[in-house]
Amino acid sequence: xxxxxxxLAAIGLTLRLAGTTMVLLLVLCTPLxxxxxxxxxxxxxxxxxxxxxPLVLPPTVIGFYLLVTLGPSGPxxxxxxxxxxxxxxxxxxxxxxGSLIYSLPFAVQPLQHAFEAIGQRPLEAAATLGAGPIDRFxxxxxxxxxxxxxxxxxxxxxxxxxxxxxVLMLGGNIPGVTRVVSVQIYDHxxxxxxxxxxxxxxxxxxxxxxxLLGLSLxxxxxxxxxQ
Amino acid sequence: MTTDISTAxxxxxxxxxxxxxxxxxxLQLPGRGVTALFGPSGCGKTTCxxxxxxxxxxxxxxxxxxxxxxxxxxxxxxxxxxxxxxxYVFQEPSLFDHLSVRGNIDYGLQRTPVARRRVALEQxxxxxxxxxxxxxxxxxxxxxxxxxxxxxxxxxTSPRLLLMDEPLSALDSERKAEVLPYLQRLHRxxxxxxxxxxxxxxxxxxxxxxxxxxxEGRVRAQGHTEELIVRLDLPLAHGDTAAxxxxxxxxxxxxxxxxxxxxxxxxxxxxxLVSPVAHTAGEAIRLRIQARDVxxxxxxxxxxxxxxxxxxxxxxxxxxxxGQRMVALNVGxxxxxxxxxxxxxxxxxxxxGKAVFAQVKGIAIVN
Numbered sequence: 275x276x277x278x279x280x281x282l283a284a285i286g287l288t289l290r291l292a293g294t295t296m297v298l299l300l301v302l303c304t305p306l307x308x309x310x311x312x313x314x315x316x317x318x319x320x321x322x323x324x325x326x327x328p329l330v331l332p333p334t335v336i337g338f339y340l341l342v343t344l345g346p347s348g349p350x351x352x353x354x355x356x357x358x359x360x361x362x363x364x365x366x367x368x369x370x371x372g373s374l375i376y377s378l379p380f381a382v383q384p385l386q387h388a389f390e391a392i393g394q395r396p397l398e399a400a401a402t403l404g405a406g407p408i409d410r411f412x413x414x415x416x417x418x419x420x421x422x423x424x425x426x427x428x429x430x431x432x433x434x435x436x437x438x439x440x441v442l443m444l445g446g447n448i449p450g451v452t453r454v455v456s457v458q459i460y461d462h463x464x465x466x467x468x469x470x471x472x473x474x475x476x477x478x479x480x481x482x483x484x485x486l487l488g489l490s491l492x493x494x495x496x497x498x499x500x501q
Numbered sequence: 502m503t504t505d506i507s508t509a510x511x512x513x514x515x516x517x518x519x520x521x522x523x524x525x526x527x528l529q530l531p532g533r534g535v536t537a538l539f540g541p542s543g544c545g546k547t548t549c550x551x552x553x554x555x556x557x558x559x560x561x562x563x564x565x566x567x568x569x570x571x572x573x574x575x576x577x578x579x580x581x582x583x584x585x586x587x588x589y590v591f592q593e594p595s596l597f598d599h600l601s602v603r604g605n606i607d608y609g610l611q612r613t614p615v616a617r618r619r620v621a622l623e624q625x626x627x628x629x630x631x632x633x634x635x636x637x638x639x640x641x642x643x644x645x646x647x648x649x650x651x652x653x654x655x656x657x658t659s660p661r662l663l664l665m666d667e668p669l670s671a672l673d674s675e676r677k678a679e680v681l682p683y684l685q686r687l688h689r690x691x692x693x694x695x696x697x698x699x700x701x702x703x704x705x706x707x708x709x710x711x712x713x714x715x716x717e718g719r720v721r722a723q724g725h726t727e728e729l730i731v732r733l734d735l736p737l738a739h740g741d742t743a744a745x746x747x748x749x750x751x752x753x754x755x756x757x758x759x760x761x762x763x764x765x766x767x768x769x770x771x772x773x774l775v776s777p778v779a780h781t782a783g784e785a786i787r788l789r790i791q792a793r794d795v796x797x798x799x800x801x802x803x804x805x806x807x808x809x810x811x812x813x814x815x816x817x818x819x820x821x822x823x824g825q826r827m828v829a830l831n832v833g834x835x836x837x838x839x840x841x842x843x844x845x846x847x848x849x850x851x852x853x854g855k856a857v858f859a860q861v862k863g864i865a866i867v868n
Contacts, residue, residue: 401556402588406581
């Protein structure tokens with residue numbers, strides 16, 4: 275058995291974290307991407323820049339600020355306590371919040387590009403055929419943006435799987451709660467258990483390769499480029 | 502309300518101001534038949550159409566169609582495009598790529614209240630000849646087929662007004678020739694008023710009974726097509742494409758010579774033209790006579806190969822290209838144009854009131 279009990283727990287936790295993050299991101303980013311694709315507001319530029327920040331910031335910076343904000347003495351942490359809820363750092367849902375921010379651009383940008391590529395014309399055509407705004411969105415915009423949704427789902431899932439710095443800062447290293455695969459590999463290496471590290475690290479390489487290969491096949495079939 | 506809904510005029514007072522361009526028009530269009538919005542590119546035809554559809558907001562604007570107010574800024578009335586019950590055919594077909602041809606047509610049909618449906622799906626499909634295409638994806642269609650599907654899709658919503666924005670301009674001449682007969686058939690079969698944007702005068706002459714001539718965001722003239730295209734004070738009656746349009750009735754068709762005889766006015770000799778297609782007596786027919794195919798003589802020519810020689814009176818002589826003059830003629834009450842050289846015009850002393858004979862060399866059947 276190449277994987278220990280702890281390894282399997284880490285894999286299960288990673289998949290659960292990535293899946294939860296992916297679903298939440300698709301739901302939350304759709305309106306945001308729609309707004310970015312269609313607005314002429316002067317806030318468009320600043321909002322785009324904020325969305326892209328996680329691309330360039332070191333994960334430790336994101337993790338650090340999240341820890342400060344969500345911690346017991348941070349503004350959001352105090353708000354949570356005021357609501358009678360536990361604070362988020364060092365919990366699974368704390369990791370989810372961190373992953374949402376860490377993987378945000380990987381969901382927003384493909385969706386935004388997909389909505390921009392559709393343009394106004396199909397929506398105008400739908401309006402002249404009697405479809406109201408919400409009807410148009412669900413029956414025309416969403417189906418036409420499907421390649422963008424596939425790309426956003428795959429990228430945000432895969433990027434969350436590869437998360438390390440944010441997890442370490444915000445989640446620590448609690449087995450079964452916050453110890454994801456990347457942290458587990460780190461632990462193995464620290465303990466000089468190279469054979470175990472190989473199995474997990476090699477698995478990550480294969481997984482990442484499969485994701486990117488699948489993405490390129492999917493984009494070729496749908497005729498749209500993945501950005 | 503006592504006005505007949507189907508024939509109530511279409512009113513559109515629209516102002517659209519954009520940097521470097523202002524549209525300011527006041528249109529009163531017939532509530533039936535085809536009206537062409539005609540003018541050079543950039544004159545505001547498309548903006549006008551979009552403002553009537555509500556895709557762009559005229560400010561202020563007042564649009565009344567079929568007795569229904571679609572926009573009236575004086576009374577804070579605004580109906581969104583999807584609440585107007587209109588049909589719109591864009592310059593590019595704009596089909597939904599994720600739906601089949603049938604899915605595209607159903608899309609509008611399903612959103613049309615049952616009480617308002619007057620065009621059956623089968624009728625729209627039949628009129629545009631797209632039955633064999635129904636199961637296909639838009640991506641698998643040719644340009645002409647796509648535009649026909651787009652027209653069927655708009656028609657299937659039984660629109661109260663059909664707006665068409667240069668539906669043929671993205672097609673090459675072969676595809677154009679493929680789609681045009683469907684368009685003509687559609688206008689003759691369905692009693693839906695059509696507003697047709699075009700910058701091709703031959704299309705307008707074939708399709709439209711009424712036209713609005715636009716220039717730089719304003720209406721230069723509006724009226725019956727036959728009357729506007731022969732007015733020497735307007736640009737249409739000049740140049741190579743200047744032509745008159747005449748409505749007539751087929752008297753007979755000589756199958757041996759392929760000659761169709763058409764009467765167009767009481768007491769005047771009928772027109773004879775070569776037609777490869779047989780026409781039946783009594784059929785209504787629209788003819789187009791180009792100014793460059795009409796020559797003038799002071800005495801009735803004999804021993805000539807020209808079949809049609811009509812007694813006419815010169816009404817007006819105007820300038821045309823250098824060395825050429827455009828002559829407006831009345832044949833009875835029918836207006837014709839003749840383009841002659843400046844030298845001939847002087848030699849024949851052409852002036853209003855002069856009696857002449859118009860020799861017509863070519864006549865085209867428009868529909």
